[in-house]
Amino acid sequence: MVLTYLILTGSLKAIAIALAISPGNFSIAVSTRRTQESDIKSGVLRSQSPPNPAPDTASTGLAEGVYLYGQSSKPDEIKKEYFVFEMRQSKVVGAFYLPRSAFYCFYGTSDRTQLNLTVVDSYDGSRSPYSVNLQQYYPIATISENDRRILGICQEAHKQQVWEK
Numbered sequence: 001m002v003l004t005y006l007i008l009t010g011s012l013k014a015i016a017i018a019l020a021i022s023p024g025n026f027s028i029a030v031s032t033r034r035t036q037e038s039d040i041k042s043g044v045l046r047s048q049s050p051p052n053p054a055p056d057t058a059s060t061g062l063a064e065g066v067y068l069y070g071q072s073s074k075p076d077e078i079k080k081e082y083f084v085f086e087m088r089q090s091k092v093v094g095a096f097y098l099p100r101s102a103f104y105c106f107y108g109t110s111d112r113t114q115l116n117l118t119v120v121d122s123y124d125g126s127r128s129p130y131s132v133n134l135q136q137y138y139p140i141a142t143i144s145e146n147d148r149r150i151l152g153i154c155q156e157a158h159k160q161q162v163w164e165k
Contacts, residue, residue: 062087062110062134068147069137075144082140083132084147085115086155092117093162095150105154106130107162120158 068075070082076099083106085094090110096119097103108117115132 064088066143066148066151068140068143069134070140071137073138073140075140075142075147082147083137084143084151086151088163091162093151093155093158095154097150103150103154105157107154107158118161 064087066084066086068082068084070077071080075082078099081096081098083094083096085092085106087110091108092110092115093105093107095103095105102122104119104122106117106119108115110116113134115134117130117132118127119130120127
């Protein structure tokens with residue numbers, strides 16, 4: 001995103017200051033060329049700045065898709081926590097699980113590398129808020145059929161809370 005501010009000096013010369021803001025990047029550029037009256041349209045200075053490059057998903061969050069993260073970089077290690085989820089338009093639905101044990105569905109939103117979730121207890125249906133910092137877990141590229149089965153159960157159970165809002 002590039003924001004351009006127009007500053008009028010006492011002699012009616014216009015000075016443009018462009019702020020380029022993106023995650024992990026903050027820069028200021030000051031136009032050194034003489035601003036012409038034709039540069040000003042409806043009180044806004046036309047920006048000469050190039051668009052910012054596409055965001056790096058490692059620092060800004062995940063693209064739409066299905067993901068598996070775990071306390072181990074290897075899938076299905078006993079006594080290690082894993083979670084599988086689908087990301088769509090910054091909304092998530094998925095499940096936490098321990099291999100060969102129960103799983104708990106969740107739904108919520110994504111804010112860069114943070115998942116802000118509501119976890120649903122599989123036994124009594126109670127709901128609890130929970131946050132996950134993705135940087136504290138390992139991404140795992142291989143998603144098993146069992147991961148997809150668990151995800152499908154949670155997607156079906158919570159689609160109204162997530163996708164149909």
